[in-house]
Amino acid sequence: MPAIVSSCDTRLQSSLAARLSGIKSFIGNTPLKQLEDEKTNLFVKLEYTNYSGSIKDRAVFNILSNAISKGLVNEKTTIVESSSGNFAISLALMCRTLGLKSIVVIDPNINVDYEKALNVLADKVVKVQQRDETGGFLLTRLQTVEEICTTKKNVYWTNQYENPFNFLAYHNGLAVEICDAMPVLDYAFIGVSTCGTIAGISKRLKEHYNSVRIVAVDIEGSIIFGNEPRKRHISGLGSSKVPPLLSQADIDDVVMVSEAHIVKGSRMLLRDHAIFGGASAGAMYYAARHYFNETPLSYKPSCLFLCPDKGHAYLDNIYNADWVHDNIDPHFQHKAF
Numbered sequence: 436m437p438a439i440v441s442s443c444d445t446r447l448q449s450s451l452a453a454r455l456s457g458i459k460s461f462i463g464n465t466p467l468k469q470l471e472d473e474k475t476n477l478f479v480k481l482e483y484t485n486y487s488g489s490i491k492d493r494a495v496f497n498i499l500s501n502a503i504s505k506g507l508v509n510e511k512t513t514i515v516e517s518s519s520g521n522f523a524i525s526l527a528l529m530c531r532t533l534g535l536k537s538i539v540v541i542d543p544n545i546n547v548d549y550e551k552a553l554n555v556l557a558d559k560v561v562k563v564q565q566r567d568e569t570g571g572f573l574l575t576r577l578q579t580v581e582e583i584c585t586t587k588k589n590v591y592w593t594n595q596y597e598n599p600f601n602f603l604a605y606h607n608g609l610a611v612e613i614c615d616a617m618p619v620l621d622y623a624f625i626g627v628s629t630c631g632t633i634a635g636i637s638k639r640l641k642e643h644y645n646s647v648r649i650v651a652v653d654i655e656g657s658i659i660f661g662n663e664p665r666k667r668h669i670s671g672l673g674s675s676k677v678p679p680l681l682s683q684a685d686i687d688d689v690v691m692v693s694e695a696h697i698v699k700g701s702r703m704l705l706r707d708h709a710i711f712g713g714a715s716a717g718a719m720y721y722a723a724r725h726y727f728n729e730t731p732l733s734y735k736p737s738c739l740f741l742c743p744d745k746g747h748a749y750l751d752n753i754y755n756a757d758w759v760h761d762n763i764d765p766h767f768q769h770k771a772f
């Protein structure tokens with residue numbers, strides 16, 4: 436049954452806890468869709484149906500719920516985070532719903548549409564300009580968060596890279612939904628960035644399914660699995676530091692996907708299954724479709740991948756043929772997919 440919004444504005448309700456429970460029903464219980472595929476029994480979990488449109492709502496909701504219940508966040512707290520993507524969008528919208536102030540720290544590499552959205556949703560957007568000693572912006576962003584936390588009163592940093600309530604959201608939510616819906620699961624293809632999703636999912640799935648194999652899907656240029664850093668154009672997947680939550684994940688195999696393959700996977704998902712997903716869904720779909728090419732199986736395995744967000748934020752890159760041609764693949768043909 437669809438969730439019903441209370442007729443009174445959620446922000447007028449008395450306590451933070453009451454406001455939180457008002458949005459709970461908009462998070463999780465996402466659709467699981469079976470896709471036609473000749474080699475596998477392939478399923479995708481459509482995480483873009485969450486409150487702000489991405490899988491990150493699960494982590495943000497869980498982190499804020501926990502902080503509110505422990506008294507770390509009250510009505511006057513400002514929530515701060517360094518994020519240029521779905522986490523920031525989710526955080527800013529959820530804070531607005533709860534009547535809390537939010538500050539997000541971003542850098543010049545941010546996708547233009549995310550920046551526009553954050554300027555509307557967040558109370559303050561701080562855009563760092565100084566590169567750190569690694570040549571990137573991550574350390575400057577974290578330093579800026581620290582400065583905000585030390586100079587401003589009553590601030591709470593959600594710290595998505597280290598907060599255990601990030602991965603617990605997936606352990607107690609997403610993974611449980613998968614176990615309840617799928618009687619058999621042989622392979623789960625999971626995209627990685629903070630590694631919150633894979634840390635939460637892998638443990639629960641391994642407990643539930645005897646022989647499930649967890650395949651991490653990362654983007655070339657990310658250093659999570661010890662590869663050399665390289666400039667990346669596509670947001671959502673990958674990291675330029677090893678996320679502490681990686682140590683909590685139980686991973687059997689890693690697939691590194693090139694940006695050209697991510698473009699191809701995203702466009703194939705749209706062309707063949709009418710799923711308009713973001714880049715990481717394309718990466719996971721590409722990995723799932725090609726994983727068994729080299730070592731074909733004697734049976735049709737049950738496979739799962741995630742669609743963390745919708746394609747709208749990627750219209751100027753992976754879904755823009757000129758951009759793909761100029762930045763990713765000079766042989767890319769208009770209407771190739």
Ligand SMILES: Cc1ncc(COP(=O)(O)O)c(C=O)c1O
Nearest residue numbers: 627628629630631632671715743
């Ligand atoms: C679109 C998308 N895909 C995949 C991920 C990876 O999730 P995690 O950070 O839990 O590793 C994220 C995280 O931001 C994301 O936004």
